[in-house]
Amino acid sequence: MRKPLAAPLFALVIAGAGTAPAIAASGTTAAPAKKATVQAVDFAGTVSLSNCSGSVIRFPNSADNDPALVLSNGHCLETGFPSPGQVIVGQSSSRTFGLLNSSGSKVATLRASKVAYSTMTDTDVTIYQLTSTYAQIRNTYGINALTVADTHPVAGTSIKVVSGYWKRIYSCNIDGFVYRLKEGGWTWKDSVRYTSACNTIGGTSGSPVVDTTTGKVVAVNNTGNEDGATCTLNNPCEVDESGNVTVRQGINYAEEIYQIPACFGAGNKLDLSASGCTLPKP
Structure with missing residues (x-):
């Protein structure tokens, strides 16, 4: 594993060719094949922790007035690594996060109200609930949360x-x-x-x-x-x-993390008994 920086514990840290126009059999030139639109990826919505990285996230069904969430690793939890088999839910936290804009400059300090979910079993995630809503963060700092995909990633992406x-x-x-x-x-x-x-x-x-x-x-x-x-x-x-x-x-x-959205319902509330939720339970 790699060490989260400035921490005394061991921890985990842890490109494409263009498409040539197709030529029709008749000798006429077909329209060039469409390339997938590439989204600009920058630092907006990411956060810095005391020794790790993270991001402000929302799920496909999250509402603007829901309390915002921050995603990081289970091994980045401030109280230490969750043990194998351990799941932490609703643990009090006042951890702070440096919110970054698109260029990587810190624009705000966000604060957690609790650890909504954390584990190093089957996956390696900590999800913090913040004291701010998505709307408050966007209206005050002009930063949108990153959306979590709810489908399995694809090789080659x-x-x-x-x-x-x-x-x-x-x-x-x-x-x-x-x-x-x-x-x-x-x-x-x-x-x-x-x-x-x-x-x-x-x-x-x-x-x-x-x-x-x-x-x-x-x-x-x-x-x-x-x-x-x-x-x-x-x-x-x-x-x-x-x-x-x-x-x-x-x-x-x-x-x-595609399996996580099914475990959060209205108001970004964790519901490990929800249909389709496969995250490990306490």
């Missing part, structure tokens, strides 16, 4: 990993998915593996992984194999359905 801590953006693609990713005592399911260009470092933990076509958040950056060791801290290993273990030194990973 062009992505950007946006670190509010470092004010740095990494660009690469989704290389594929990992049946089980193991690191120390923790196991994550269906993790995202990056292509090698996303060489994320300590402090990028919790960064939103943004689909450059839709502009939506499809995962949260969390770890990478630093030394080539097998399944140890700082050195996650891939385990397939047959139990075969693969180590990819220098490759980094993220955890999917």
Whole structure:
């Protein structure tokens, strides 16, 4: 695992060719194939934590007057790593976050009212509820929340990993998915593996992984194999359905979040018993 910066504990941190015009059989030139629209991805809506990165997020059904949420990693929780199997819900928190604008400048300090949800089991997420609503943040600072995609990400997708801590953006693609990713005592399911260009470092933990076509958040950056060791801290290993273990030194990973929107209802209230909610329960 990588270390969240300025923290005493070990922690996780963690491109495309143009399309040539088609030529019709008759010899006439067909209209050029349409390219996917690429969304501008910048720092607006991302946040810096004391030792990690994060983002202000909303779900497809979130309302402007709902309390805003911040997404980061489970291992970035200020009270320490959740143990394997542990799920934290409704824990009091007054943690602060530096809200960034498009250029990466801090424009505000946001404050949490509680930890809505945190775990390092199956996934690696912490979701904070803020004292501000989406409308208050937008009207005061001109910053919109990032929308979480509610569908499974796709291999080959062009992505950007946006670190509010470092004010740095990494660009690469989704290389594929990992049946089980193991690191120390923790196991994550269906993790995202990056292509090698996303060489994320300590402090990028919790960064939103943004689909450059839709502009939506499809995962949260969390770890990478630093030394080539097998399944140890700082050195996650891939385990397939047959139990075969693969180590990819220098490759980094993220955890999917498409399953999270189903667990939040009206008012951005967590409901782990909601239909379609598959997040681990306390």
